[in-house]
Amino acid sequence: MKAIVFEAPELIECLDREKPVKEEGYVLIKSAFAGICGSDLYIYSGTHPRAKTGLILGHEFSGTIASENEKFKIGTQVTVNPLIKCGQCSTCIAGLSHVCENLRLIGIDSDGGMSEFVKVPIENVYPLPEDMPLKAGALIEPVAVTVHAIRQGQYTPGDSVVIFGAGTIGICLALTLRNFGATNITIVEPNEYRQSHASNLGFNTINPKKESVKDVIEAGTNGIGADFVFDCAGHPSVLKDIIDITKIKGKIIIVAAYKKPGEVNLLQSMFKELSIQFVRVYTDRDFQLALEIVSRNPEYQKVITHELLP
Amino acid sequence: MKAIVFEAPELIECLDREKPVKEEGYVLIKSAFAGICGSDLYIYSGTHPRAKTGLILGHEFSGTIASENEKFKIGTQVTVNPLIKCGQCSTCIAGLSHVCENLRLIGIDSDGGMSEFVKVPIENVYPLPEDMPLKAGALIEPVAVTVHAIRQGQYTPGDSVVIFGAGTIGICLALTLRNFGATNITIVEPNEYRQSHASNLGFNTINPKKESVKDVIEAGTNGIGADFVFDCAGHPSVLKDIIDITKIKGKIIIVAAYKKPGEVNLLQSMFKELSIQFVRVYTDRDFQLALEIVSRNPEYQKVITHELLP
Amino acid sequence: MKAIVFEAPELIECLDREKPVKEEGYVLIKSAFAGICGSDLYIYSGTHPRAKTGLILGHEFSGTIASENEKFKIGTQVTVNPLIKCGQCSTCIAGLSHVCENLRLIGIDSDGGMSEFVKVPIENVYPLPEDMPLKAGALIEPVAVTVHAIRQGQYTPGDSVVIFGAGTIGICLALTLRNFGATNITIVEPNEYRQSHASNLGFNTINPKKESVKDVIEAGTNGIGADFVFDCAGHPSVLKDIIDITKIKGKIIIVAAYKKPGEVNLLQSMFKELSIQFVRVYTDRDFQLALEIVSRNPEYQKVITHELLP
Amino acid sequence: MKAIVFEAPELIECLDREKPVKEEGYVLIKSAFAGICGSDLYIYSGTHPRAKTGLILGHEFSGTIASENEKFKIGTQVTVNPLIKCGQCSTCIAGLSHVCENLRLIGIDSDGGMSEFVKVPIENVYPLPEDMPLKAGALIEPVAVTVHAIRQGQYTPGDSVVIFGAGTIGICLALTLRNFGATNITIVEPNEYRQSHASNLGFNTINPKKESVKDVIEAGTNGIGADFVFDCAGHPSVLKDIIDITKIKGKIIIVAAYKKPGEVNLLQSMFKELSIQFVRVYTDRDFQLALEIVSRNPEYQKVITHELLP
Numbered sequence A, B, C, D: 001m002k003a004i005v006f007e008a009p010e011l012i013e014c015l016d017r018e019k020p021v022k023e024e025g026y027v028l029i030k031s032a033f034a035g036i037c038g039s040d041l042y043i044y045s046g047t048h049p050r051a052k053t054g055l056i057l058g059h060e061f062s063g064t065i066a067s068e069n070e071k072f073k074i075g076t077q078v079t080v081n082p083l084i085k086c087g088q089c090s091t092c093i094a095g096l097s098h099v100c101e102n103l104r105l106i107g108i109d110s111d112g113g114m115s116e117f118v119k120v121p122i123e124n125v126y127p128l129p130e131d132m133p134l135k136a137g138a139l140i141e142p143v144a145v146t147v148h149a150i151r152q153g154q155y156t157p158g159d160s161v162v163i164f165g166a167g168t169i170g171i172c173l174a175l176t177l178r179n180f181g182a183t184n185i186t187i188v189e190p191n192e193y194r195q196s197h198a199s200n201l202g203f204n205t206i207n208p209k210k211e212s213v214k215d216v217i218e219a220g221t222n223g224i225g226a227d228f229v230f231d232c233a234g235h236p237s238v239l240k241d242i243i244d245i246t247k248i249k250g251k252i253i254i255v256a257a258y259k260k261p262g263e264v265n266l267l268q269s270m271f272k273e274l275s276i277q278f279v280r281v282y283t284d285r286d287f288q289l290a291l292e293i294v295s296r297n298p299e300y301q302k303v304i305t306h307e308l309l310p
């Protein structure tokens, strides 16, 4: 079968590989669509700490059931929760397996969905509604990240929000927050193409290269600042703005994966009694909720900018 | 009367000053003891953003009532909550006046307790138990900072704790935590004199210059890390250790006032889903609780290392 | 001017009354619409503990500015937050003035909006968007109750909900929850007219006289139970069901005002480690959010079943 | 061997029984001390829903290791966490196994510690410090209930507390709260013997038959009420007092197991925006903390009023 393989740093190719063989507790999926995530670019660069050469990429994907099993009929539309948890560490035992000490991902630590067939543990498979386009199934994973950020970060419905970054995560977060009743959402994004994409989806936007984020947010909040600020950019330049625009006793949620330690104005944070909550991936419940939200709201599909064939 | 005055950068002198005149809503206090706080050194350096030359220092002090008033008898032993709140800003209106946008302190923004007499708003005055040494009254303010850090930071009784810094705040915090039932307390402090002071008070200590903080804490927690970590050092060097030793989903409380932005390992914090809570000064309730704790526990007086006369 | 006056138990009449005179800090409003609340019926019955005969009713109303003032132009469309707080009690000082020990309401403790003109403190007046029908302005108050129930009760977006009662509060709560992203909402209501009203608005409904609430909810949640249960009925018969259908460690929010103490299965609640949060009226922020939600969502106006002229 | 067996309703006898046989994953303990709990009386009455005739009683006990195993030496002093969790239900999977849907207890659902030897799963066994009297080992279980009530109920150090009931649980809770820094503790208890026991241990006490609980608490809190109220009585008569004395927005923790549904003043609870948290047994962490607290504080042993031999 054909598969997209990480061969060496800066070398990813479409190669011929053996079709995986069915195994107890696993099921074969015929892949349909897979998203390209920032971590795929990271793997491509050759510096990802865990991904090994020879890996088939793809951790956000959809497809159809392709092997007999006790749970799903052949042909059922599905998506896959890529998280593999150890079940043994103290975090898993405390019921917090999404931050398992030994967390592994299908498509990063083992072969993923960018191939004709992929073999996954049957409990990681989620059926899609029949009328949901398979393309949308590849969006559940990033949307699950945003559902988790909102629930884990204890976002209070009605609170005002600023999001830094209009990448896949930032845009999906804005859509999910809108679905969760937030109306006062502003997205900060320097890239004009992405900024206008966010704007077209109906969000207030700020281009930090052209306007002072602080001035705009202060003007819009009677000088008080935002209740909740989400960092989906992960760029050192946003950290100053984030502290500046969060209200006294406000809450900052960091979703972004910073490549390097970042400079934080700790004195100003102390004067404001801020709290910072970091969030990682998603629980099973978040994944299930993401599936339901995406199936009800076709607007998520506007996040997809290009469709590529191998 | 004699008063200790900030005259110019690096010049503090004991001078003659007019005795303050009684005013409606205020009361005169004959000062007894005043603590020297880190912010006093900051004022001395001449770089404090608010303190002006001519200021009489002293925001943590005790004394006796020296003017007629409707609340306290002449001679009553008292201490003073130095916080002056505006009562008008959105934070004050929300009942969060300890983080008032216009917060001012007696002894920083107006004349303080390092003089024979000081005039303070009567509602800032707290009576001390008769059998409490006046010296202990000067400790209520720093202890209130620690009561607030514990309550605002939502410390859960029984959780394990690491404290960075064995200055007045770090030591008082360790004592207050012990009074609040924490038994598993470790203090990290590079200064050997302060480390042994902490050790003599019965706490586990680590000298980060001699031992790896990470190794010691991991060994003591089955590799899991500490539940709660308090930063009372405010030194850039501690930030790496803090993130390293906090357990997955653990909580970091930052009490320290960092002079400059600090480098934080945001990626590791995200992988661990940490939360960071900054805390500032104290509420009136915290101040009252601090007074009660200090009056019951003479051990706080061991925090006093020197007594100076002007 | 004409006014609807509580004359005696079971006697409410439309009478002639003096037009109120403008006073410093107050503004006159020409009334447009006023809702009839359950507490108005309570007053009518003559057993309300605070309402006195001679009172002009109406605490949920809209109108237009009718006297010169420094804040609003004559003719501005407005609604009124009827809460009058003392500002002196310990609760007010703690910033929790919505549960002021001496809470009073315009229309219950002093003359309300069911008259041609009503005089209210200017800070209780909220301007309405120009394109909002004045009728909708009378709905802000009950919707504010529901915004508060959700925010104070710390509803987590995505959680499943059961609401008992399809009165004004129950229906508005369901609409507000839907605006806040809840999708899994079920309303329990014995009155068929109200049940079908709820059903027409797109909610799942259960008639507890015809079906077992427990069976239906268990079937819909894999036997787990609901995450959040709101009591907007206040009828003793619901208490058993509420405990039965809330999941282990789930949350119950009681909005209803029970006329008599109710029988609660405390043993079952303990076995499930439930938590029960009671909620009362709304903060200023909740009221402002309610205004924004109602102005964006015309569907709230479907809550209005009849329009009456005096 | 000798064993104390529940033979029939109102018939418990000391009989001869076969010594249990070692099994994979289990260990034999030679019993030393066992507490008599309220649930033992419940079993005795014959109305306990799960306990079957033939059962050997005892779920709070200590002893010494009596069979070879890979974890403990023969003779090691131990106590036993009696909770047996299914590990399969949704609650267990969520890491909340202390409220497992299928929770079972050694000594209630299977043979317990009131016999010469008892066989328990090895992971339920906790070693005791060598210098700890074996008698104290029988107290860990009830103390774990109190550690859980405090941690799960999110008691904030410094808050004022009223406890209803001076039985084993109420007294242990007061001791644990004192160890966790609470100073303002009042115990309400009608039984004079138990009241004076509480008083001798240094707690404020109220006899609800002689004094008005409401008056005493109001007098002691400037009319504000208590921050936290724990119900360790489980008697219908306390429910009125509990609602009366909890401050506006205060917290009620119900530990007690009410035999019948209780009448709760829901209207007053709503006016005060109270919250009620029910708590059940303990997590493994609570049990471990209880062990540490009891080993450090010999005063817990004063809870033991009688020592009986079979």
Ligand SMILES: NC(=O)c1ccc[n+]([C@@H]2O[C@H](COP(=O)([O-])OP(=O)(O)OC[C@H]3O[C@@H](n4cnc5c(N)ncnc54)[C@H](OP(=O)(O)O)[C@@H]3O)[C@@H](O)[C@H]2O)c1
Pocket (backbone or CB within 6 Å): A037, A038, A039, A145, A164, A165, A166, A167, A168, A169, A170, A188, A189, A190, A191, A194, A208, A232, A233, A234, A235, A237, A238, A254, A255, A256, A257, A258, A279, A280, A281, A282, B270
């Ligand atoms: N916590 C988790 O479990 C988790 C899961 C998934 C993803 N993530 C992380 O979440 C972040 C977002 O993911 P993504 O896939 O959406 O990444 P992305 O496509 O790279 O989006 C990041 C966006 O932030 C923008 N940005 C750069 N500087 C900015 C500034 N000063 N202000 C505002 N925006 C700025 C970038 O603009 P340019 O294109 O011009 O640089 C880009 O559009 C990444 O760090 C990713 O690693 C975390």
Ligand SMILES: NC(=O)c1ccc[n+]([C@@H]2O[C@H](COP(=O)([O-])OP(=O)(O)OC[C@H]3O[C@@H](n4cnc5c(N)ncnc54)[C@H](OP(=O)(O)O)[C@@H]3O)[C@@H](O)[C@H]2O)c1
Pocket (backbone or CB within 6 Å): A270, B037, B038, B039, B145, B164, B165, B166, B167, B168, B169, B170, B188, B189, B190, B191, B194, B208, B232, B233, B234, B235, B237, B238, B254, B255, B256, B257, B258, B279, B280, B281
């Ligand atoms: N949030 C608030 O409202 C509030 C209120 C009061 C105080 N504060 C702040 O709290 C902090 C503590 O106050 P303080 O009066 O106790 O200050 P302090 O006397 O300066 O104590 C700080 C201690 O930290 C030690 N330290 C330095 N590097 C360290 C490291 N790598 N690891 C561990 N400890 C290290 C210092 O040792 P050396 O002496 O060797 O440098 C010193 O003993 C200050 O930043 C202060 O500004 C905040």
Ligand SMILES: NC(=O)c1ccc[n+]([C@@H]2O[C@H](COP(=O)([O-])OP(=O)(O)OC[C@H]3O[C@@H](n4cnc5c(N)ncnc54)[C@H](OP(=O)(O)O)[C@@H]3O)[C@@H](O)[C@H]2O)c1
Pocket (backbone or CB within 6 Å): C037, C038, C039, C145, C164, C165, C166, C167, C168, C169, C170, C188, C189, C190, C191, C194, C208, C232, C233, C234, C235, C237, C238, C254, C255, C256, C257, C258, C279, C280, C281, C282, D270
């Ligand atoms: N917390 C606050 O600040 C606040 C503010 C406003 C209102 N409230 C209270 O909130 C509650 C709801 O207000 P509302 O104006 O919507 O009252 P409402 O119009 O009386 O609505 C209550 C509804 O509950 C229904 N009901 C009766 N028994 C039921 C059962 N077993 N299961 C389900 N539903 C049942 C009633 O049906 P029937 O008509 O057949 O009886 C009625 O439709 C009232 O108790 C009110 O006092 C509280």
Ligand SMILES: NC(=O)c1ccc[n+]([C@@H]2O[C@H](COP(=O)([O-])OP(=O)(O)OC[C@H]3O[C@@H](n4cnc5c(N)ncnc54)[C@H](OP(=O)(O)O)[C@@H]3O)[C@@H](O)[C@H]2O)c1
Pocket (backbone or CB within 6 Å): C270, D037, D038, D039, D145, D164, D165, D166, D167, D168, D169, D170, D188, D189, D190, D191, D194, D208, D232, D233, D234, D235, D237, D238, D254, D255, D256, D257, D258, D279, D280, D281, D282
């Ligand atoms: N949540 C859990 O997991 C858990 C675990 C263990 C125990 N429990 C429960 O916790 C409760 C306490 O246990 P226990 O072993 O300490 O029971 P206990 O020995 O029966 O103690 C209860 C005490 O409350 C007293 N009391 C009765 N009426 C009172 C009133 N009006 N005001 C104040 N006190 C009153 C009783 O006095 P008299 O003797 O005069 O009646 C008795 O001293 C029980 O309900 C038990 O089932 C729950």
Ligand SMILES: [Zn+2]
Pocket (backbone or CB within 6 Å): A085, A086, A087, A088, A089, A090, A091, A092, A093, A097, A099, A100, A101, A102, A103
């Ligand atoms: Zn794990």
Ligand SMILES: [Zn+2]
Pocket (backbone or CB within 6 Å): B085, B086, B087, B088, B089, B090, B091, B092, B093, B097, B099, B100, B101, B102, B103
């Ligand atoms: Zn202020």
Ligand SMILES: [Zn+2]
Pocket (backbone or CB within 6 Å): C085, C086, C087, C088, C089, C090, C091, C092, C097, C099, C100, C101, C102, C103
């Ligand atoms: Zn008030």
Ligand SMILES: [Zn+2]
Pocket (backbone or CB within 6 Å): D085, D086, D087, D088, D089, D090, D091, D092, D093, D097, D099, D100, D101, D102, D103
């Ligand atoms: Zn279970």
